[in-house]
Amino acid sequence: MSYPQRGDRTPGLWSALASKAGASAESASGNLLGRISYAGEPAEPVLADGAPRLTAHMAAKNLATTEEVWQTDRPVRSGTAGEAVFAEDGEHLFYAVRLGPQPTYRERVRDLYENALEFTWSRGYTDLVRIWNLIGEITGRNAEGVEIYRDFCTGRAEAFAALADRFPRLSAATGIGTLSPGIDLCFLSAKPGRTTHLENPRQTPAYQYPSEYGPRSPSFARATFLRDQNAGSLFVSGTASILGADTAHVDDIAGQTLETLRNIDVLVGSENLGRHGVRGDGYTVRDLDQVKVYVRDSAHISTVRNICSLVFSPGSEIAYFNVDVCRPDLLVEIEGVCR
Numbered sequence: 001m002s003y004p005q006r007g008d009r010t011p012g013l014w015s016a017l018a019s020k021a022g023a024s025a026e027s028a029s030g031n032l033l034g035r036i037s038y039a040g041e042p043a044e045p046v047l048a049d050g051a052p053r054l055t056a057h058m059a060a061k062n063l064a065t066t067e068e069v070w071q072t073d074r075p076v077r078s079g080t081a082g083e084a085v086f087a088e089d090g091e092h093l094f095y096a097v098r099l100g101p102q103p104t105y106r107e108r109v110r111d112l113y114e115n116a117l118e119f120t121w122s123r124g125y126t127d128l129v130r131i132w133n134l135i136g137e138i139t140g141r142n143a144e145g146v147e148i149y150r151d152f153c154t155g156r157a158e159a160f161a162a163l164a165d166r167f168p169r170l171s172a173a174t175g176i177g178t179l180s181p182g183i184d185l186c187f188l189s190a191k192p193g194r195t196t197h198l199e200n201p202r203q204t205p206a207y208q209y210p211s212e213y214g215p216r217s218p219s220f221a222r223a224t225f226l227r228d229q230n231a232g233s234l235f236v237s238g239t240a241s242i243l244g245a246d247t248a249h250v251d252d253i254a255g256q257t258l259e260t261l262r263n264i265d266v267l268v269g270s271e272n273l274g275r276h277g278v279r280g281d282g283y284t285v286r287d288l289d290q291v292k293v294y295v296r297d298s299a300h301i302s303t304v305r306n307i308c309s310l311v312f313s314p315g316s317e318i319a320y321f322n323v324d325v326c327r328p329d330l331l332v333e334i335e336g337v338c339r
């Protein structure tokens with residue numbers, strides 16, 4: 001089995017985003033560390049081709065599956081840990097687990113997060129790089145009438161609070177809707193000393209959002225920079241049209257898309273990187289690659305595509321998803337990687 005090879009490969013660890021049909025065209029360029037399959041139906045995470053594969057139901061049945069492929073230049077060892085699957089290469093750990101539909105999520109999410117964090121810590125991958133939280137019915141209600149995203153955030157925050165001595169800093173993350181109930185989780189972590197976590201001067205840190213947005217704030221940073229022997233990779237969290245803590249441009253898809261892109265531009269720019277002690281010239285929003293664009297309403301996709309096609313480089317990998325976003329008034333969310 002072979003995977004796409006990118007010209008902008010980062011030594012050590014790199015990723016690619018491709019529709020499944022095109023993903024096998026080129027020769028294998030490294031060792032598979034893990035995959036996320038954005039598929040037409042849900043499935044349990046498995047070990048396939050010697051590495052974890054997380055599957056999230058995020059594509060309509062008739063559309064091609066998008067696959068995010070993580071590779072490394074080091075030998076990989078994989079295995080299972082309870083219901084989770086993992087792979088490690090001595091520098092990076094990829095860990096995937098699924099939580100099926102639940103009446104309420106808080107306690108199970110707390111347990112799953114604690115297990116994942118304890119596992120990654122026990123193997124020496126003490127620094128979180130990026131977390132995926134792919135959440136079915138994200139703005140729907142649980143059996144007690146609480147919004148599922150808020151229910152999820154409470155369990156996650158409790159896990160981080162319980163392990164705050166070991167994980168004092170939060171990493172980049174995504175918290176986005178899927179098309180089936182249940183939660184698919186994926187953790188990428190690294191050996192100590194290579195990560196810097198960034199906030200955005202235009203946005204309140206998510207972990208400080210006021211309680212009107214939920215009893216426990218979301219536990220993530222706006223981006224995480226992972227150093228390597230050349231420079232590094234900047235993993236940009238799911239970013240939306242939020243200024244301070246509030247949604248900007250309610251009911252305005254073009255306005256939200258442009259504000260989101262401005263948020264990313266400031267986040268990845270040299271001034272913000274310098275503020276966080278990351279050396280280098282910084283990036284602009286045009287440098288974002290492996291871009292994922294989440295659009296709530298299918299009728300908005302063409303507007304969002306038009307704006308994105310003007311902003312992103314024609315060579316960038318970009319995938320669109322028609323899924324719910326973590327607040328009912330957010331219409332679009334964008335994330336990616338700068339290298």
Ligand SMILES: C=C(O[C@@H]1C=C(C(=O)O)C=C[C@H]1O)C(=O)O
Nearest residue numbers: 173174175218220237238240242
């Ligand atoms: C869009 C936002 O949050 C989303 C939710 C996240 C989470 O809960 O992990 C992470 C990034 C985004 O996908 C935001 O609060 O700005």
